[in-house]
Amino acid sequence: MQFAVLQFPASNCDQDCVYAAQVLGHSARLLWHKSSSLAGADAVIVPGGFSYGDYLRCGAIARFSPIMQAVAEFAAQGGLVLGICNGFQILCEAGLLPGALIRNRSLQFRCEMVHLKTLRHDTRFTSQIPANQPLRLPIAHGEGCYYASPEELALLRTRGQILWQYCDANGQTSDESNPNGSVESIAGVINEAGNVAGLMPHPDRAVEPLLGSSDGRWVLESLVHSVQRN
């Protein structure tokens, strides 16, 4: 299994994604933003960070980079693409995922562990996540407040595109367990075709008990499972 991890100027979780793939026993290659080929990767991770300094808007400049054209083509052909944190923002800006990520309601950057409820277990990003058990993953973002219009939200719900919601230890959503004011506590979504997903929390930072949680493995292993089954 070969992951491609994109590298924009000031991506800063690129190495963490490569490391996480390696901990799971897979290989991962960094792909420079000026490159226009995915070099035969089985799945693409758009990592966290502050691509292009997050100037203009988070992810707004990255979407125009040569590598993102390659990612759009890869996605159009059914290739698996996961966006984490800034990567999620980039995928939304690129129109590969619905909705937008705006400034946290607190107006502050937040870095802490959160609980996540997985709404579907039948997708290529969630199949290996145990049912009825919230994930514990870290967040680290200033602009992770998910927004979609009421009409879009209704569509997301009917199409089952909401994959993850912030919740408490018992799996209940609440204002208290929503770290950024996301509408309906949405932490991650999937595209209609089911091959592109994004989330604000970091599965890449949760693959070893030494660092406090290894729940991120379930997410990455879902991708692996999907690729290996095909």
Add this chain to the structure above:
Amino acid sequence: MSEPAITPELVARHNLTPDEYERVLQILGRTPTYTELGIFSVMWSEHCSYKNTRPLLKTLPTKGTGILVGAGEENAGIIDIGDGLAVAFKIESHNHPSAVEPFQGAATGVGGILRDIFTMGARPIAAMNSLRFGELTQPSVRRLFSGVVSGIAHYGNCFGLPTVGGEVYFDRSYEGNPLVNAFCLGVLRHGQIARGKATGVGNPVFYVGPATGRDGLAGAAFASQDLTEESAEHQRGSVQVGDPFMEKLVCEACLELLTTGAVAGIQDMGAAGLTCSTCETAARAGTGIEIELDRVPQRSPRMSSYEIMLSESQERMLIIVHRGREAEVQRIFDKWDLPWAEIGTVTDTGRMVVRHGGRVVVDVPAAKLADEAPVYQRESKEPGYLTQVRAFRFDGVPDTTQPLNVLKQLLAWPTIASKNWVYRQYDHMVRNGTVVSPGSDAAIIRIKADSLPPVAEGTPLKPVPEKLLAMTVDCNGVYVYLDPYEGGKAAVMEAARNLACSGATALGVTDNLNFANPHNPELFFQLKESLRGIGDACRALGVPITGGNCSLYNQSPAGPIDPTPTIAMVGLIDRRELITTQSFKNEGDAILLVGHLVHPSDPLQGLGGSAYLQLIHGLKTGTPPTCDLEGGVQLVEVLRALIHGGSIKSAHDCSEGGLAVAIAEACFQAPAALATPQLMGATIDLSTVTGLRTDALLFGESQHRVVVTTSAIEAGKVIAQAKALGLTAQRLGTVGGSDLVIRLSTGEFSVPVAELHDGWWNAIARLMA
């Protein structure tokens, strides 16, 4: 453009004394140009020259077996951590810029210390900070606090540097003059150490990074003056504007360039910008340097040579390249879309020569400028207030009858309360290395292969063994104010205890000496005596100082700050099993105190200078607890032996707020997740203790005490071991339940831990709401 004539007024405006100016005339043998005057002014400021502190700094212990780059040699010290790996670390202040413009002041403080680390060839992998503010009840203080924290967050988060620890104190003495000390640590292989030396006559000198603007003009000189009422208005132009995005690119590009072997020398343009980097690199190499200002990338039109030389525009580096290998610089900086320019050459003249518009605007001997700043032996006189401090006794200070109430108040006191409002704004997990997050006695990070700087393509890579580093930053400024010598020792010893509690062995110290105006003999006394304390404590521990920073003139119209020599200490943990944190682990575990309940010969029973006296009685006085070095070293060694013996489940240093606060804090584990606290109760039995004041027993701050837990079965063994090693130890109680119960000879109290936790965890957020 016509330059101002050099008049005595102009010289005075540059903060050069008549004697200092006389020395400039002697060195040059003529009147300086306007640009040269500016250059001498910044290079001979305290910030760059240490002219008031150098004689004292020489007394500090800086030698040690593992030191690869020592104090004062380069931009940061470097220590061996075994297996061919090393750490570079340093702390630096950005106090005055933060007072004037808190967000950018703090942000560029982080940027500056980051560059000091990657200039050495190391990859920056962890940051900490030490902050001081006035009291949060003041709206102006809340503005500064909030601005500083978001500035640090902005820079570190964007760069991808985890901010893993730190400390924040709130005291009225810092009201007009906050302290912002930023620490950074990087790792590298021994062979990757880069030097800030302009070696190789004829080698080209490159400027890389963004263009030079008029921002931050003469910031180093500004940092070396008292803050005045007018500072905010007049000095805002001295504060630089940071761009962490640019810094990340410059760092990656420099580390990549260093793999090529094309670099002869490298130095960041920090304080005093182009001036400092050119004259220091030449002085270190014993060479000269010539640069052409017309080639320096400039952001504004018609900048004068004075402005270009003194600008402190951020994220710029000076790189001396081996002749013939210029194309490699070009290739790598183009890849990262970074500006670069070849601006000069290394010469053998020993002089720093600057040309602009076809004219020589600077021609000075580099070494004399960089290394021969005037040095002053300042006058020192014991401050008058110390007589009263020493005379303080408890007459009229009643013992507490409401210990639970006091405990709740102390836990919610911003200096003691949880700092989660601060550190949740810092990305403390990026780089997949943070093993112990902010909130414990020391932060712990794990080093792995991708923590290291890159190597040249095709180089065979040796596997990188896992390394665990612990780090802490500490200083109780009130102790230093009340007894500079004991307070200096106490700062070092607290850092050592925090590392010991985490299972680490100390490697080295970097210090940030924040003091007021050195021309005042009473204030200079504080500096001199606390440095003596720091030196003695480091010698007793056998831990060298690898460098640091002096920040003097920290005073506002309201008065001087409490003297605050911040100590950042870094240690190594031998293996994962030794990692120890402060929180209680299992129901039924025995809670022990290693060390005395109260120091036996202290007439104030540990309450002098305590948080308790300050908060409950409004008294900032009394001789602080004595810090006997022998006892302190012994405690560190015993703790290390006990942790290595495998019996210790948790260890927490007693500091501000004393025993009761330490025990309460140990009841609070790091939360499992947002809004999911993890708490554990405890029952403490002190009912047989008599002859002590209740406030002293619970809230006294006697030094060298650690609360540890072990399984109940091993408690006796651990107490016996501690005693065999020469320390006092006793059982205090047992972990369990959901309440904290404390039994005293005068009665008992009990409180749900959840209630204590809420007051402690949310105190700062409530004040900031």
